[in-house]
Amino acid sequence: MRSGWVDPEQLLAHPLNYRIHPQFQQDAILANLDEIGQYKPIQLQDGTDVVIDGHARVRIALREGKRLWADWTDLTDAEVLIALATGDPISALAEFDRQKYAELLHDTTSTEAATMALLSRIAEEHQIIPADDPLTDPLTDPDDGDAESAGEDEGPSDGSLLALVDVTLADPSHEVERGDVWHLGPHTLICWPVVDGWDRWAHRLHDDMLLAVHPGPFIPLSRKAEAQPVLMVQPDPYIAGHILDRWAEVKGEATLSRESDE
Secondary structure: OOOEEOOOOHHHEEEOOOOOHHHHHHHHHHHHHHHHOOOOOEEOOOOOOEEOOOOOOHHHHHHOOOEEEEEEOOOOOHHHHHHHHHHHHHHHHHOHHHHHHHHHHHOOOOOHHHHHHHHHHHHHHHOOOOOOOOOOOOOEOOOOOOOOOOOOOOOOOOOOHHHHOOOOOOOOOOOOOOOOOEEEOOEEEEEEOOOOOHHHHHHOOOOEEEEEEOOOOOHHHHHHHHOEEEEEEOOOOHHHHHHHHHHHHHHOOOHHEOOOOO
8 A cells, every 4th residue: 555664663563473583583684684774675554553574574673773664555354364374384385496596695695694694504404505514603602602512624625615605616815724813803713623622712712702613704794793803713724714815805904914823
């Protein structure tokens, strides 16, 4: 019927909305909103301002103080129930073309850690990327206690994983060796095993820092990294080199420095 901006404070969640939105999904939605904006309007029932579709975005908008673009529809109360009961399940009936999605990943880049973590989960679930070769790990709070759960790496990668996120297969321009410690502005990158080598990097983790294990090239450029310094532990010199490359492209070579880690 009409479209426009709406204050989420004015909206009502439908009492029969059955969809539960875990924190992982909310983080991915917020990353989407921050990086590309709200490209899909929420759906409201005209005359009631009851949310038909977009409950998670409304919750996030309330928390972040954002307005939302909405479409008001003239659905009756009975039709709203049909929309709620069938909307997401109908979307879920679509089949997944693994090859097309792999091609999509090849052309998709993001500076948001939550977005990269989401792409990793989707690709893993559909066996586009092996489960033991994650695209990237989301930033981990030092208090979470799960930082070392990923286990040891099996040696340097061949770059096939990074190719899916539009990182060249050529060798990175920054050469990194095991044991190297680099400073990327306020962040620290150490190329060393996560579990077996914890005693070599753990003393560098302070209370005000975030910990990223097995990070991908976009971690230091993520939204969380803008707010807090990050200690990155990446055993693979190849991926570590690409982390430095991407940082230098955005922040400048002068913000990089290598220290001796004897």
